[in-house]
Amino acid sequence: MMDEMNITSAQYVRHIHTQQIHQIKIILDGQEMSVPLDPANRHYAEILRQVEEGTLTIAEAV
Amino acid sequence: MALSTIQNNSFADTAVHGFRNIVVNGGLIVSQRGDYTSATSYSGETYYLDRWKMWQASVSGTVQQTTVTINGVTKKAMKIVATSSATGFIGTRQKIELQNIPVGVNLVASCWVRSNNAYTRFRYNDFGGSDANSPVFTNDGNWEKVSFSIDSSSTTVNPSIGLITYDTGMVSVTSGDYIEFTDFQLEISSGSPTPFEHRPYGDELARCQRYFIKSVNSGSTSYPSSGGYSRGMYLFPVQMRASPTGSYTDLGTGGSQGGTTVNKDGFWITYESLGASQAGTFDWTMDAEL
Numbered sequence: 221m222m223d224e225m226n227i228t229s230a231q232y233v234r235h236i237h238t239q240q241i242h243q244i245k246i247i248l249d250g251q252e253m254s255v256p257l258d259p260a261n262r263h264y265a266e267i268l269r270q271v272e273e274g275t276l277t278i279a280e281a282v
Numbered sequence: 283m284a285l286s287t288i289q290n291n292s293f294a295d296t297a298v299h300g301f302r303n304i305v306v307n308g309g310l311i312v313s314q315r316g317d318y319t320s321a322t323s324y325s326g327e328t329y330y331l332d333r334w335k336m337w338q339a340s341v342s343g344t345v346q347q348t349t350v351t352i353n354g355v356t357k358k359a360m361k362i363v364a365t366s367s368a369t370g371f372i373g374t375r376q377k378i379e380l381q382n383i384p385v386g387v388n389l390v391a392s393c394w395v396r397s398n399n400a401y402t403r404f405r406y407n408d409f410g411g412s413d414a415n416s417p418v419f420t421n422d423g424n425w426e427k428v429s430f431s432i433d434s435s436s437t438t439v440n441p442s443i444g445l446i447t448y449d450t451g452m453v454s455v456t457s458g459d460y461i462e463f464t465d466f467q468l469e470i471s472s473g474s475p476t477p478f479e480h481r482p483y484g485d486e487l488a489r490c491q492r493y494f495i496k497s498v499n500s501g502s503t504s505y506p507s508s509g510g511y512s513r514g515m516y517l518f519p520v521q522m523r524a525s526p527t528g529s530y531t532d533l534g535t536g537g538s539q540g541g542t543t544v545n546k547d548g549f550w551i552t553y554e555s556l557g558a559s560q561a562g563t564f565d566w567t568m569d570a571e572l
Contacts, residue, residue, distance in 0.1 A: 224327060236541030236552055243542070249325075253529045253569075254542055260524035262571060 225249075225266045232281040241281060303479040304383070305376055305443070306489045307333045308393070308466035310358045313347055314487075314496055321346045321363065329571060331360055332490040333376050337446050340370030341455045350464060352394055352425050359394075359464035367456045375405070375444025376466075377572035379523065383409075384470055385437050392429040392475035393466040397421045399447045399459040404430040408441040415448060429475045432468075440572055443468055491520050496567040500533055503563075506556035510537065514562065517548040526568035536560030544568070 226249050233243040233254065244255045244267060255263045270276035312332040316322075324330060324345040326338030331347055342365045350359045362372050383389075391404055397419060404416035409432050416430035432443070445461050447453055465478035481489075495518060503512035528544050530551055537556035542549060553562030 233541075235543065243544075251529060253527050254544070255527045256525035256544055258525035260570075261527060263527045263569070 225263070225270075227267065227270060227276055229279070230267060230276055231279040234281045244278060298476045300479065302467075302469045302476065303481075304378060304389075304468040305333075305466050306493075307331065307486055308468075308478070309480065309486070310334075310347060310360045310464055310466075311483055312486050312490045314490060314494060318345060318347045321361075323365070324362075329494065333493060333571075334360060334374045334444075335377060335442075335571075336362070337371060337373035337375055337444060339452055340368040341372055342366040343372045345374075348462065350425075350462070352464070357464050359462055361460060361462040364399075364455045364457055364459040367454075369452050370455050371447045371452055372399075372455060372459070373405070373444055373446030373448070373461060375407075375442045375446070377440055377442040378468070379572065380437065380440050383434055383437050383441060386435050387470050388472040389432040389434050389468055390429055390471040390473070390475045391432060391443050391466070391468045392427065392478075393445070393463045394425055394427055395419060395445060395461065395463040396423055396425045397447075397459075397461045398423045399453075399455060399461070401447045401449050401453040402445065402461050403448065404428070404443065405446045405448055406430075406432060406441060406443045408439050409434050409437050409443070411436045411438060431472070488520050491518065492523050493571045494567070494569050495519070495522070495526075497565050500563045501530075501551070501566050503537075503551070503553050503556075503561050505559060505561055506537070506553070510556045511540070511552060511554050512537070512556055512562060513550050513552050514564075515548065515550040516566075518546075518568070522546045522568065522570040523572070524570045526570040529567045529569075531565045533563040533565065535563045537562045539564070546570075 227246050229247045231245050232241045233245050235242045321344035324336045330345045344363045346361045348359045348361045402421050403418045407413045503514040506512040525545050537553040540552040540554040542551045
């Protein structure tokens, strides 16, 4: 009964002004989403879980 | 009978007060994500009607916002129907913010339900530090009002409560098996549940928008600067639970999306390469669900 999300890609995104990393762009169930780096956000928590598990790698920002 | 005079017993702990239902959208009246009045195939761990997350294992199913009449009263409900047969489960649950759970008291969950699967029951996770099932319901296809007492004395994480076909593990589910429910309430009580607390649609919608909101009409930027840049800024009608996950779908009226920033209160999006009389237009959703 665990939460499982089908995240097929992930990439860090820089803030348009500060150039600091502030989001992760993901493809979830075929849809592009922008995930803020907020531990209370369920998508961010799942990204961290999948990275820890070794099933997801976050690409560097361009 | 209308209350014409405030009486002392109106203030008593035993009086039935408002704002007592901890569950949001327990009457299944809010459906921001789409029109689910027709049966819609669902995926597990996914939201359809607001705040209700689907439970599913090994069995395909549909979810539907239905209109039912119980004891002469017409109301909205949610119906979950299995469309394949297997050992698994179907159901739905609502995850609740820990800060909204009064720890150290007894709670009672209640709802109207009808089902034809022998194992349909309440199930909670992480209340009082444990998971548990209620006894099974009658499950003869007729509506019944059911309730289940919960000890939340040591709840430490966001718990959930819902309805499921389940036992000590997965159970036999046959295509056509269903769970239909409405008037789901979770309240402080060490005894019987009180009547379902009806809340106005606007109030229930605002509660739902703490967790999810989408554009009703398209978002738009203004006309651009001479460099072709423009920005659309939006404040959410209620502060969201956390910084939400944003989804922005360009509608092709010019330019391209450059960058976004979001927090609990709102977001902005920058468009670039806009022509002199072009505005960037887009649909958006924000998800801060548990």
